[in-house]
Amino acid sequence: MDHICPICKTNNNQMAIDFVIEEFICSHCKNLISSEGISVKKKKVKEPVENVVLEVGRKGILYGTEYWVINIVIKKYGSDTFWREYTLKDRAGNNIYLSESDGHWVFLRQGNFKLTEYQYYVEVDGKNYRWYETTPCTVHAASGFFEDKLPFGLTTYKEYVNGTEMVSCEQYGNEFQFFKGNHISKSVIKKAFGITGMPFYAGIGIVQPFYYNVKQCINIMAITALLICLLQLYTVTSRTNQTVFEQTIAFEDVNDKELVSKSFTLSGGSAPLKVNLFSDVDNSWANVGLGLVNEKTNEVIYATKDIERYSGFEDGESWSEGSQNENFNMCGIPQGTYHFIVSAEKEGGGKNPFQSGYRPENGDFSVIQNTTGTFFLKNDKDKSVETFTDKESLKNEIISRTGLQNTVKEMNKMDSILVNMPPNYDYTANGEKNLSVNIKATWLPVSFWNFGIVIFIMALFTVASYIAKRIFEGSKWYNSSNSPYSTN
Incomplete structure (x- = not known):
């Protein structure tokens, strides 16, 4: 497609396709030339430069169709508002238009469609488009080939918008042209024409979509x-919510060692496991360590808790702090079979002092003495402890429990044992309090x-x-x- 400029003799052959034109702007001298090769009053047209990313003759593929840029027009509104319009043509002679303003692109097609106009909107093909603005503008710069005469006079655009779509009515004199358009991403333009740089976004485009649907x-x-x-x-x-585990652990059973509890099963969805610890502490403390073991995966969740309670009188008033009960949750426990690994200790230790006491051969009890000379007898069966302040009463109790004959020989032997019994320095009359800790686990309702x-x-x-x-x-x-x- 050759067009010789009659002024500078430049052959304007940028186009790879043929189509009928009315005018063109010489790529060398920038004069507006008619199709017959005659200059139109030797009118020079300003070359489009600023933010122009497509040149005349450039080829690209949009939505599966090859297009060539046949002209570029920069429109001006007021003194400082500009936008760029690119006309593209395919081999079949069909035109589309790309309009870019502040980095936002609109894809437009010209059409003859019925437009019903109301006060604030128009109806096109059953869809309402709200009136956005009426904009008078003029041509600021241009280049390329034009199938109609390039209008340099005042042109009025009336634009209507519905989401990412728009309708544009262009009026020049008594002539009207109608266009329908929609937002097109600049990444699509870049890919279609192989462009490396694009105008930066400024503000929000007239049909720009929200960032997500x-x-x-x-x-x-x-x-x-x-x-x-x-x-x-x-x-x-x-699942049902219930107490899934309860066991009383004697401190003497976990003295310097760990105890493996009985197993229990949790059925249903994951939920918190609430653990309650009780120990009869009184002006003392106890510490309990728990490891919850999943018997299928061997995964262990560890927790430790102090139980302490103190009380007394001060300035004629009683006071207390702490509690004999402590609660905590193990969160998000799934169904399965579990057991606890228990370790515990208390103030004064957990060792049973009666293990080293006097135990008759046929008796089911043990006897110890403390530093004050008081004797204590502990029944192995019910763990009850009796206190004796004199040896005679204790001897009579031992004889009645064991059936020993009340002979001088037996009495002398017992006297020797009781007299030579080493005192237990740590044991007091209250020494058998806080012997154990009770562990209770409840699978709570599923957490909301x-x-x-x-x-x-x-x-x-x-x-x-x-x-x-x-x-x-x-x-x-x-x-x-x-x-x-x-x-x-």
Whole structure:
């Protein structure tokens, strides 16, 4: 396609396709030339330069069709508002248009469609488009080949918008042209024409879409919330909440060693395991360490807890602090078979002092003495302890329990044992208190805490999305004198 400039004799042959033109602008001298090769009053046209990323003759593939850029026109509104319009043609002679303003692109097609106009909107093909703005403009710069005469006079654009689509009515004198367009991503333009640099975004484009599809996103979240609710309902109804473990552990049984508890089974959905510890501490303390062992996976969850309670009188008033009960939760325990590994200690140690005491051959009890000379007799069966302040009473009790004959020989032998019995320095009259710790585990109701947090976050995201989109749309209509948003 050759077009010789009659002024500078430059052959303007940038195009790889042939089509009928009315005028062209010489790529060398920038004069506007008619198709017959005659200059139009030797009118020089300013070359489009600023933010122009497509040159005349450049080829690209948009939506599967090859197009060539046949002309570029920069339009001007007022003293400092500019936008760029690119006309593209395919081999079949069909035209499309790309309009770029502040880095935002619109893909347009010309058409003859019925347009019903109302006060603030027009109806096209059953869809309403709100009136955005009416803009008078002129040609600021241009280059390329034109199938009609390039209008340098005042042209008026009237634009209507519906989301990411628009309708544009262009009026020059008594002539009208209608276009329908939609947003096109600049990444699509880059890929189609192999461009390395693109104009930066500024503000929000007239048909720019929100960053994500709010309605679709909310639908997905609604379905997700329903599934979460059904899962939570199944988890709650698939199990019962009950005490799953209870055992009393004597401190003497875990003195310097660990004890493996009996096994217990949890059935149903994951939930917190509440552990209650009780020890009869009184102005003393106890410490319990627990390891919850999953017998299938051998995974262990460790926890340790202090139990302490102190009380007294001060300035004529009683006081107390601490408790004989302590509670804590092991969170998110799944179903399975478990046991505890227990370690424990108390103030004064957990060793049984009666293990080293006097035990008759046929007796079921033990006897010890403390440093005050008081004797203590502990029944092995019921763990009860009796206190004796004189040896005679103790001897009579031993004789009655064992059936020993009350002979001088037996009495002398018993006297010798009791007199020579080494005193236990740590034992007091209250020494047999706080002998054990009771461990009770209850599988709590399925927690609604995480469920509630997830639902709350989803609801919060929904509200935030609506607010963000409204702000976005309000910003989009900021430059319009017909904005439907009162904030503008």
